[in-house]
Amino acid sequence: MKNRNDIEKINWAYPDGYLQNFTPQLMEQIKAEEFLETLPKANVYTMPVNYFTNWKVNIPTQKKQSIFSYKNIGIAASLLLLLAIGMQFVNVQTKQLNNEEITTAIDFMPKEEIIQYVGNNIDEFELEILIIDSVNANSQLVPTISAQEAKEFLQTENLEEYL
Amino acid sequence: MSIASSMLPDIENKVIMQDIDAILLDDFANPTRKELAFAKIVDKYKQRLYWHIRRMVVSHDDADDILQEAFMKAWKYLDHFRRDCALYTWLYRIATNCCLTFLASKKKKMQLLQNVVEGYLENTVKSSENFDGNKLEWKLQLAIQSLPEKQKAVFNLRYYDEMPYEHMSEVFGTSVGALKASYHHAAKKIEEYILQH
Numbered sequence: 001m002k003n004r005n006d007i008e009k010i011n012w013a014y015p016d017g018y019l020q021n022f023t024p025q026l027m028e029q030i031k032a033e034e035f036l037e038t039l040p041k042a043n044v045y046t047m048p049v050n051y052f053t054n055w056k057v058n059i060p061t062q063k064k065q066s067i068f069s070y071k072n073i074g075i076a077a078s079l080l081l082l083l084a085i086g087m088q089f090v091n092v093q094t095k096q097l098n099n100e101e102i103t104t105a106i107d108f109m110p111k112e113e114i115i116q117y118v119g120n121n122i123d124e125f126e127l128e129i130l131i132i133d134s135v136n137a138n139s140q141l142v143p144t145i146s147a148q149e150a151k152e153f154l155q156t157e158n159l160e161e162y163l
Numbered sequence: 164m165s166i167a168s169s170m171l172p173d174i175e176n177k178v179i180m181q182d183i184d185a186i187l188l189d190d191f192a193n194p195t196r197k198e199l200a201f202a203k204i205v206d207k208y209k210q211r212l213y214w215h216i217r218r219m220v221v222s223h224d225d226a227d228d229i230l231q232e233a234f235m236k237a238w239k240y241l242d243h244f245r246r247d248c249a250l251y252t253w254l255y256r257i258a259t260n261c262c263l264t265f266l267a268s269k270k271k272k273m274q275l276l277q278n279v280v281e282g283y284l285e286n287t288v289k290s291s292e293n294f295d296g297n298k299l300e301w302k303l304q305l306a307i308q309s310l311p312e313k314q315k316a317v318f319n320l321r322y323y324d325e326m327p328y329e330h331m332s333e334v335f336g337t338s339v340g341a342l343k344a345s346y347h348h349a350a351k352k353i354e355e356y357i358l359q360h
Contacts, residue, residue, distance in 0.1 A: 032350035036322065039357075040300045045217050046292050052213075057205055057234040059198070 183207075184250040191241055201241070205234055208251060211324070212258045218319045219262040221287040221308065229265055233258040248333040255326075256334045259316050266312050284308040299357070306356035310349055317342055318349040 187207075190200035212233060217226040236257050244253060273283065285308045288294065288301070295301055307315055313335070320326045320334065321342075328339045335342065 028351060029347045032347065032354045035354045035357075036350050039303050041323065042300045043214070044291070044293070044300050044304055045214075045221070045223070047213070047217075048223065052209060055209065057201075057231060057238065059201070059235070059238055 181249060185246075188241070188244070188246065188250065201238055204237070204241075204250070204254075208254050209234075211251075212254060215255065215319060215324060216258055216262055218307070218323065219259075219312070219316060220265060221284055221291065225265065229258070229261045233261045236261070249330065252326075252330045252333040255320070256336075259320075259334055262316065263312055302357050302360060303353065305360070306353040309356055310352060314345050314349050317345045318353075321346050 184204075187200045187204050190196040191204070193200075209230065213226060213230050216229045216233070217223065220226050220229060233254070237254060240257075244250070269283070285305050288304050288308055289296070296305075307318060310318060317331065317335065320331055321328075326334070328342050331337075331342050332339050337345075
């Protein structure tokens with residue numbers, strides 16, 4: 001355990017010349033402040049008479065924000081317009097999809113699958129396919145009769161007569 | 164209220180002042196009482212801030228502009244005041260920063276126009292009404308105006324406003340020790356200036 005003498009021998013660090021300069025610096029400070037105390041503290045500047053009588057801070061007036069301001073109406077109108085355009089776009093896309101749905105699906109189906117399916121269901125598709133094939137084969141050919149009329153005409157009795 | 168409060172000891176007086184400030188700040192937070200509360204704050208501190216600014220910039224017109232600017236800033240930022248210091252030190256901080264900004268800006272403009280920057284404020288003091296270079300109080304002002312801006316602000320707050328160093332620390336964001344050192348250096352420079360002129 002350290003005794004008093006050992007503690008006094010511990011060297012605490014301090015700036016060079018600190019203790020030597022301390023007293024003269026302190027005396028200078030005391031002298032300067034005593035000198036200040038000898039000076040008059042009177043206010044030498046003058047203020048215009050009644051300067052503060054009507055003095056006011058020019059606070060910027062706050063504009064009360066109304067829901068029905070031009071800005072808000074403009075924003076609402078823009079949003080509604082965008083919504084309307086968006087809805088229209090979606091509807092058009094949907095309609096187109098509905099109309100194209102079957103033909104698109106068929107276009108992407110392999111021909112062999114279509115032929116097989118039709119072959120298995122020939123009774124239902126016969127006349128429609130004949131008509132479509134003839135139209136596709138020769139674009140100038142435009143069916144002038146409906147599929148139902150063609151079916152009736154190509155019933156066995158009429159077909160035999162036709163052939 | 165002011166007569167009664169002046170009869171009380173200083174500590175109690177300060178506590179009352181702080182309570183009043185707290186009430187004013189609470190009222191300021193209330194939209195229906197905001198403007199009235201701010202008007203009361205302005206009335207309470209405008210004189211003290213005016214003279215602090217005036218001693219910094221010398222010219223009344225400049226002091227008027229800066230005082231307006233300081234209170235405009237107070238109005239704008241009082242909602243965000245965290246009450247981590249006294250209201251008056253917060254206001255002094257704004258006013259002091261406005262002064263320092265003004266003086267720096269003035270200095271730049273003068274340099275651009277190639278005007279003589281040095282001694283500008285001393286010349287403004289000399290052109291003041293009732294200036295008398297033989298009188299000690301005017302010599303003191305000339306000596307103060309020869310100090311660097313921030314040191315001048317420290318000196319003025321301590322010497323004229325008798326602001327405690329702890330409060331000055333809140334105004335300047337500087338340690339008490341640094342402020343004391345700054346004040347002592349300023350005092351020494353002023354003594355040398357007056358003895359030489």
